[in-house]
Amino acid sequence: MKELEPSYAAVGVNVAAGDAALASDEAARMSRFEVAAYRLSQWLRSPRPYLMLLGFTLFIGFWYLTVEVWKLPRFVQMPGPTAVIEEWLSPDPTYGLSIYSPEYYQHIWVSLRRVSIAFLLATATGVPLGLFLGWSQRFKEYVFPVFELLRPIPPLAWVPLAIIMFQGSETPIIFLTFLASFYATTLNTMLGVESIDVSFVRAAYCLGAKRRQVFWHVVVPGAMPFIFTGLQISVGVAWFSLVAGEMVSGQYGLGYLINTSYTMVQYPTMVIGMITLGVVGYVTSAGVRIVGNYMMQWRARELAMGGDQ
Amino acid sequence: MTSEPAPAYEQPIAPPAPSAPRRPDASRKGQIRIENVVKIYGSQTAGICAVDKCSFDVPAGKITVVVGPSGCGKTTLLNAIAGFHSITSGRIRLDDAVLCGPGQPKADPGPDRIVVFQNGALFPWKTIIDNVAFGPVVQGRLNRRESYEKARAMLAEAGLRNLESNYPGEISSGMRRRVEIARALMNDPKVLLLDEPYRALDSLTKSVMHEALLETFDRNQVTVFFITHDLEEAIFLGHRVVIMTTRPCRPKKILNVDIPHPRDYSVLTAKRFREYLDETVQAVHEEALKAFAAGERER
Numbered sequence: 001m002k003e004l005e006p007s008y009a010a011v012g013v014n015v016a017a018g019d020a021a022l023a024s025d026e027a028a029r030m031s032r033f034e035v036a037a038y039r040l041s042q043w044l045r046s047p048r049p050y051l052m053l054l055g056f057t058l059f060i061g062f063w064y065l066t067v068e069v070w071k072l073p074r075f076v077q078m079p080g081p082t083a084v085i086e087e088w089l090s091p092d093p094t095y096g097l098s099i100y101s102p103e104y105y106q107h108i109w110v111s112l113r114r115v116s117i118a119f120l121l122a123t124a125t126g127v128p129l130g131l132f133l134g135w136s137q138r139f140k141e142y143v144f145p146v147f148e149l150l151r152p153i154p155p156l157a158w159v160p161l162a163i164i165m166f167q168g169s170e171t172p173i174i175f176l177t178f179l180a181s182f183y184a185t186t187l188n189t190m191l192g193v194e195s196i197d198v199s200f201v202r203a204a205y206c207l208g209a210k211r212r213q214v215f216w217h218v219v220v221p222g223a224m225p226f227i228f229t230g231l232q233i234s235v236g237v238a239w240f241s242l243v244a245g246e247m248v249s250g251q252y253g254l255g256y257l258i259n260t261s262y263t264m265v266q267y268p269t270m271v272i273g274m275i276t277l278g279v280v281g282y283v284t285s286a287g288v289r290i291v292g293n294y295m296m297q298w299r300a301r302e303l304a305m306g307g308d309q
Numbered sequence: 310m311t312s313e314p315a316p317a318y319e320q321p322i323a324p325p326a327p328s329a330p331r332r333p334d335a336s337r338k339g340q341i342r343i344e345n346v347v348k349i350y351g352s353q354t355a356g357i358c359a360v361d362k363c364s365f366d367v368p369a370g371k372i373t374v375v376v377g378p379s380g381c382g383k384t385t386l387l388n389a390i391a392g393f394h395s396i397t398s399g400r401i402r403l404d405d406a407v408l409c410g411p412g413q414p415k416a417d418p419g420p421d422r423i424v425v426f427q428n429g430a431l432f433p434w435k436t437i438i439d440n441v442a443f444g445p446v447v448q449g450r451l452n453r454r455e456s457y458e459k460a461r462a463m464l465a466e467a468g469l470r471n472l473e474s475n476y477p478g479e480i481s482s483g484m485r486r487r488v489e490i491a492r493a494l495m496n497d498p499k500v501l502l503l504d505e506p507y508r509a510l511d512s513l514t515k516s517v518m519h520e521a522l523l524e525t526f527d528r529n530q531v532t533v534f535f536i537t538h539d540l541e542e543a544i545f546l547g548h549r550v551v552i553m554t555t556r557p558c559r560p561k562k563i564l565n566v567d568i569p570h571p572r573d574y575s576v577l578t579a580k581r582f583r584e585y586l587d588e589t590v591q592a593v594h595e596e597a598l599k600a601f602a603a604g605e606r607e608r
Contacts, residue, residue: 202393203430207496208420208448217447221434298434302478 035301079268084275087268095266097257107273108280110252114170114245115238115284118177122234126185127227133186134193135219151183155241159248173245173253180237188230192223225299228292235288239281254280338404339421339499339532341367341390346399348385353397359385361557362399367500367549369404372526372533374543376593377553378600383536386558387502390534391424392416403499420444423493424502428509429485431477437464437488438473444496456495463491467525483514487521494525500532507542516574519545527571540593544585545576552592555600562592 043049060081066072067080079087087093091100098104133140133147155176162172200222204214246255254277261269293300348360359382367373375383388394390401390408392415400410408416423444424430431440441460445451451459464470467487477485486506493501507515519542526533537543543550550564566585568576576582 197428197430199426199428199430200432202391202418202424203426203432204443204447205418206391206420206423207444207492208450209443210447213447217435217443218432221432224434296434298436298476298478301476302433 032297032301077267079271084268084271088272093269095261095264095269097261097266097269097272104272104276107252107254107257108276110250111239111242111246111254111277112280112284114174114177114253115235115242118174118242119181119231119235119238119284121174122178122181122185122238123231126182126230126234127189130186130189130227130230131193131215131219131223133190134223135215140190147183147186151187155180156244159245162245163249169249169251173242173250176245177238177242180241181234184234184237185227185230188233189223189227192226192230193219195226196222224292224296228288228296231288231292232285235284236281239277239284243277338369340369340402340404341500341532341534342400342402343367343386343390344400344402344410346386346389346401347397348382348389348394349397358557360389360396361559363559364399365551365560365563367532367534369532370530371548372535372546373549373551374535374537374547375551375553376536376538376540376543376589377558378555378593378597379538381553381555381596381600382558383553384504387424387504387534387536390416390500391422391502392418420448420496421498422500422502423496423498424504425486425489425493425506427505429477429482429489429506431485431489431492433477436474436476437469437480440477440488441492441495444492448496450496460491460495463495464488466528467491467521481514483510483518486510486518490522490525494529494531498531500534503533503535505536505538507539508537515542520573522546523571523573538593540586540589541577544582544589545572550585550589552589553596555596555603561596562588564589 064081067075067078068082087095088098090098093101096103129143133144158176158179159172162175166172166175196219200218201214204218209217242253243255243258246253247259250256254273258270258273258277261267261273343366344364346360346363347358349356349358351357363386375386377383385394389396390403392408395414396409397414398411401408401416402410403421407413408422431437432443435443438457438460441463442453442456445456445459446453450456461470461473464473467490469484469488469491472480472484472488477488480488489506490501507518510518523546533546535543535546544564544566547566548570550566551560552562552564553559554561564585568579568581568585
């Protein structure tokens with residue numbers, strides 16, 4: 001690292017030594033792009049990406065050995081990796097679903113659309129609710145006990161009520177998906193507000209801010225790191241309850257795909273659905289993380305400086 | 310202090326520093342009078358008495374340093390002046406106005422008394438320039454353009470010009486303290502309340518910060534109320550050093566440090582400085598022993 005990145009190494013050393021003038025000069029010269037490039041090069045030079053590849057290889061190798069080589073009794077019905085990948089990449093799939101069939105993308109699209117709507121609704125309601133819960137003790141006293149009573153009820157328990165309450169098959173699924181997201185977002189936002197150092201609030205009042213200004217200038221940005229942690233959890237649990245909803249009703253979607261291929265004994269298709277879910281879920285969660293980093297550049301830059309401050 | 314005679318140890322304050330203040334504004338005084346302040350946490354009868362019948366003056370345009378064993382109630386006093394906490398009885402005045410007293414136990418926090426916090430409270434989500442310009446903008450005292458201009462001038466004056474677009478997390482902690490003082494001075498406060506601002510800094514950075522603070526002080530002549538338990542720091546910075554007793558806190562000794570401003574680090578080796586230090590060390594050590602013994606008993 002030393003010979004290739006002398007300036008960055010210097011930043012680290014100087015910050016540690018408290019040599020402020022030089023460190024800040026370097027910091028001023030570091031653009032966002034340079035920070036990103038620096039982090040990427042660090043990542044590639046660390047063992048992490050290679051360990052990750054090794055992890056995947058071991059996992060798929062284990063799957064291959066248990067199913068296709070050792071043919072363990074427990075795994076007899078399970079499709080092996082070669083069967084799944086062949087089916088997935090085949091222009092003429094045995095069970096009618098591969099990357100060449102438009103139906104595959106329809107399933108992805110329908111699920112993605114439901115998750116997006118539910119996630120956006122949950123964010124639009126959960127973030128403000130969480131902010132007020134954290135900000136106003138009085139409001140919290142009214143609302144939080146009810147919230148805490150409803151929160152442990154799993155989305156699956158809401159299925160019958162959702163079907164009774166909402167028309168059609170689309171709204172109940174979106175409602176179920178929304179529920180889990182909403183709890184995660186609200187709770188994390190509230191904790192985010194409560195985590196704000198009281199000095200920041202006091203400093204703002206000292207500088208002449210009114211209560212409303214403290215809310216916008218301190219409470220909202222101060223809770224941001226927790227809010228985005230909440231949103232990442234929220235998008236994860238959205239997929240979780242979406243599949244539960246889609247298995248119960250619906251005509252398209254990855255959950256529906258997994259469930260029908262199970263009942264129709266199309267096991268490779270079932271596994272394709274599962275892996276697709278994993279990939280799409282990962283992408284959405286990474287998307288939320290990227291938006292979060294963009295909105296909290298102060299945090300990204302703080303971390304890039306190597307500070308745990 | 311109006312009603313009581315001045316104690317014997319109260320000597321006249323040293324004449325003002327020879328350097329001409331940049332803002333010779335006679336109306337901006339900023340004298341704080343602490344009169345018989347009592348603060349009891351918890352219930353009146355069974356609570357913990359943090360401050361007990363504490364009275365002293367913080368003279369306008371001077372640096373008053375409050376020293377005392379940790380946990381003695383210095384910060385409680387500062388919080389009462391700033392308006393973060395209420396007081397149980399007594400009165401705190403700023404010039405002619407009563408900040409808090411009978412009928413109004415808690416002062417309103419406001420830009421005439423600005424606190425610089427122990428661990429720093431620059432908003433990490435705002436850039437340096439946004440932090441410094443924050444006060445006048447939220448108060449509506451200056452429009453955005455004016456306050457950013459002023460903020461730029463303020464940072465340039467403190468030698469922090471090239472940091473404007475950085476976030477606080479990207480600069481050293483010493484720099485952060487200087488930015489924070491610039492952010493406070495943006496509002497032309499009457500009083501700066503500093504709560505052990507340099508506690509977390511290493512001693513080399515600390516000495517740089519002291520000189521920067523004195524320089525800023527010489528330029529602005531603002532009243533400074535400074536809390537610390539570093540005695541050298543106290544005597545080096547202060548026109549007046551108030552040594553507190555252990556809990557409940559009240560002044561044990563008030564020392565007027567008769568070393569003319571502007572001071573620099575050569576003062577540290579001066580004989581007079583050593584004498585002041587000896588005097589302070591003795592007083593503080595007694596209190597520290599008491600605090601320690603009390604701590605042992607409570608356990």
